[in-house]
Amino acid sequence: MDDQLLGPGDVRRLAAELDVRPTKKLGQNFVHDPNTVRRIVSTAEVTADDVVLEVGPGLGSLTLALLPEAGSVIAVEVDPVLAAKLPATAAEFAPNSAARLTVLEADALRVRAADFPEPPTALVANLPYNVAVPVVLHLLAELPSLRHGLVMVQSEVADRMSAEPGSRTYGVPSAKAGWFADVRRAGPVPRKVFWPVPNVDSGLVAFHRVDPPSSAPREEVFRVVDAAFAQRRKVLRGALAGWAGSAALAEDYLRAAGVEPTARGEQLTIADFARIAEAKQR
Known part of the structure; x- marks a missing residue:
């Protein structure tokens, strides 16, 4: 059969x-x-x-x-x-x-x-x-x-x-x-x-x-992603304030990662999110 x-x-x-x-x-x-x-x-x-x-x-x-x-x-x-x-x-x-x-x-x-x-x-x-x-x-x-x-x-x-x-x-x-x-x-x-x-x-x-875009811990990168999209209407400086500790610190990490603090999450690639996570770890 x-x-x-x-x-x-x-x-x-x-x-x-x-x-x-x-x-x-x-x-x-x-x-x-x-x-x-x-x-x-x-x-x-x-x-x-x-x-x-x-x-x-x-x-x-x-x-x-x-x-x-x-x-x-x-x-x-x-x-x-x-x-x-x-x-x-x-x-x-x-x-x-x-x-x-x-x-x-x-x-x-x-x-x-x-x-x-x-x-x-x-x-x-x-x-x-x-x-x-x-x-x-x-x-x-x-x-x-x-x-x-x-x-x-x-x-x-x-x-x-x-x-x-x-x-x-x-x-x-x-x-x-x-x-x-x-x-x-x-x-x-x-x-x-x-x-x-x-x-x-x-x-x-x-x-x-594909290979991960970064050696940063995946869990930390995903925390950045979650924070960025939790309040989609906010620019990243505000959306990441809780994750970073303050809006000022969020701006510092964003600038260190080469990301405009006034950008929004939907504009970023996963590699961008990884650089933001890396900036906080430095």
Whole structure:
């Protein structure tokens, strides 16, 4: 039997068997279109050299598309019912590659590098909208082995993750993501490929790991980012006053970093934020 993908009827049958009702709390919207998952795997540039980390595999639609292409797939699923069923679904639909699957019943926001049987090299996932940014940032920080990836998220979240400095959507997610990787939009995903159909549009976000822009501690740089965007309307001299200790000290650090005190956070690259953090440490 050749490997197969899940269609709409398969998704509903599996959900009925498991008495699974997609919940808003977990952000569950299951993909039931084979062409969409093929496109995701192709766009993610997954190869046989990759150990793919999939977060929130659900009923297994994307998992089944990943298994024939990847060296191995580690699926992290927080729902115990879905986690328990996934190996059987892989054996039924992808008998030729099911042995490549490892399922971890865990919360992706809490996993650590030591939890994985081998270091993941790629992240490919349909992420629950409400935790997409924290999950991606946590995994990039925790797993330096992750070199590239592609995630499907709410379209608005995709904009925020991939925004460039100077744009209205540039903020904490895009600045922090820039510490770890080059991030870009990789296309839209129509609502009709999901069950149930969500009331928001989705988009693909691709990333490739880069070296950090600074040797400054990441945590300190991220504190500067958080402070800069906590009060977006304020110029940096005022926005960073609490972090620096006073507006006067903030101005000193900004000038030492070559940043105008009257600039705003959305104008700065992650390298700019890093220089501000470095200035305080001197």
